Amino acid sequence: SDALDAARIREDFPILEREFDGEQVVYLDNGATTQKPNQVIDAIADYYRNYNANVHRGIHHLSQEASIAYEEAHDTVAEFVGADGREEMVFTKNTTEAENLVAYAWGLNELGPGDEIVLTEMEHHASLVTWQQIGQRTGADVKYIPVTEDGYLDMDAAAEMITDDTEMVSVLHVSNTLGTVNPVSELADIAHNHDSYIFVDGAQAVPNRPVDVKDIDADFYAFSGHKMAGPTGVGGLYGKREILEAMEPFQYGGDMITKVTFEEAKWNDLPWKFEAGTPVIAQGIGLAEAVEYLEDIGMDAIRRHEEALAEYALDRMAEFDDIEIYGPTDPTDRGGLVAFNLDGVHAHDLASIMNDHAVAIRAGDHCTQPLHDKLGVAASARASFYVYNTTDEIDALMDAIDSARQLFA
Numbered sequence: 001s002d003a004l005d006a007a008r009i010r011e012d013f014p015i016l017e018r019e020f021d022g023e024q025v026v027y028l029d030n031g032a033t034t035q036k037p038n039q040v041i042d043a044i045a046d047y048y049r050n051y052n053a054n055v056h057r058g059i060h061h062l063s064q065e066a067s068i069a070y071e072e073a074h075d076t077v078a079e080f081v082g083a084d085g086r087e088e089m090v091f092t093k094n095t096t097e098a099e100n101l102v103a104y105a106w107g108l109n110e111l112g113p114g115d116e117i118v119l120t121e122m123e124h125h126a127s128l129v130t131w132q133q134i135g136q137r138t139g140a141d142v143k144y145i146p147v148t149e150d151g152y153l154d155m156d157a158a159a160e161m162i163t164d165d166t167e168m169v170s171v172l173h174v175s176n177t178l179g180t181v182n183p184v185s186e187l188a189d190i191a192h193n194h195d196s197y198i199f200v201d202g203a204q205a206v207p208n209r210p211v212d213v214k215d216i217d218a219d220f221y222a223f224s225g226h227k228m229a230g231p232t233g234v235g236g237l238y239g240k241r242e243i244l245e246a247m248e249p250f251q252y253g254g255d256m257i258t259k260v261t262f263e264e265a266k267w268n269d270l271p272w273k274f275e276a277g278t279p280v281i282a283q284g285i286g287l288a289e290a291v292e293y294l295e296d297i298g299m300d301a302i303r304r305h306e307e308a309l310a311e312y313a314l315d316r317m318a319e320f321d322d323i324e325i326y327g328p329t330d331p332t333d334r335g336g337l338v339a340f341n342l343d344g345v346h347a348h349d350l351a352s353i354m355n356d357h358a359v360a361i362r363a364g365d366h367c368t369q370p371l372h373d374k375l376g377v378a379a380s381a382r383a384s385f386y387v388y389n390t391t392d393e394i395d396a397l398m399d400a401i402d403s404a405r406q407l408f409a
């Protein structure tokens with residue numbers, strides 16, 4: 001696409017040169033995790049080589065350098081998603097832990113019988129199972145906003161399901177199976193009109209498009225570093241400052257306290273109150289480098305690049321009547337991923353034939369089993385794109401699909 005120069009970007013990702021049985025890898029599993037540029041790898045190595053120490057201002061130079069880098073990483077990531085500074089940006093392990101942090105630290109303490117939690121049928125297990133279990137443990141009811149035939153949220157149903165008994169709405173910003181971009185600002189309005197919080201799962205949005213949590217007016221917003229060219233082991237949880245201030249901690253221990261006696265403990269300031277023990281120092285520094293890397297490319301350019309690749313993939317797949325595509329047909333309504341099935345070929349068999357051609361895609365339920373039940377399929381294949389992918393790689397995907405078609409014909 002003319003949005004960005006994928007060929008130049010690829011030079012930062014040596015892993016993309018890897019070959020399997022003489023064929024160069026075609027990495028199309030970015031919804032699961034993205035590759036990391038040299039700049040991110042070098043930033044993490046630099047930390048361990050030159051200023052590794054534990055944080056929170058130990059009395060020596062190395063600890064001070066590490067503390068400042070770790071604290072400033074919070075500022076960088078906060079600014080990236082439009083949060084008001086480090087106080088609104090907790091580093092977790094991943095999106096899943098961010099969902100669990102709010103479910104345990106807020107949900108278990110605040111929810112009870114008669115309260116309602118509203119999710120969507122397209123939710124990832126990270127939110128669906130978490131809030132489902134919190135509902136069982138607290139007696140709160142869990143409801144699901146339906147997904148329409150063409151892969152959108154039924155917003156009329158949403159407006160009816162979110163009521164004055166609703167205390168939490170937890171929704172995907174972008175579906176990791178359908179690709180659907182949900183109207184999260186509109187859902188936030190509806191939730192707030194009923195004095196409910198809204199938690200937005202942005203795992204498939206923050207890496208791929210501009211996100212402004214204040215514009216959305218999310219109360220919580222979560223994402224993972226490893227899906228945005230950053231390392232595994234770090235995620236971001238945005239929370240409105242006044243909400244995080246009022247919440248109980250998630251985990252107890254060192255660093256999340258200011259004063260401890262045998263009788264009681266006083267909590268540390270935000271965001272450290274939610275970062276117990278030695279935090280994800282190297283990962284946080286790597287994530288901040290990933291943010292700088294993505295900002296250099298430009299988030300709107302990334303969005304447009306992924307839309308162009310999704311459009312190209314949808315058009316190529318539409319040439320065949322034996323490929324079933326899930327999610328919106330309008331590429332401007334979806335992220336840079338396409339889940340599909342090839343008639344007569346189980347997704348796992350398809351993915352393994354793709355693998356014979358060094359094409360890396362995902363097959364399975366993508367942690368959205370209830371959605372697959374609703375779609376009436378046990379599994380789907382999924383190609384998901386990022387900044388280094390090209391239309392040539394989508395042609396390679398289509399060629400590999402064709403070889404599966406021949407094999408199973």
Ligand SMILES: Cc1ncc(COP(=O)(O)O)c(CN[C@@H]2CONC2=O)c1O
Binds near residue numbers: 031204362
């Ligand atoms: C929408 C969404 N929410 C939450 C998660 C959980 O993220 P962590 O694993 O970092 O906590 C994922 C991961 N995506 C899955 C993982 O592999 N393939 C996927 O689509 C996701 O796509």
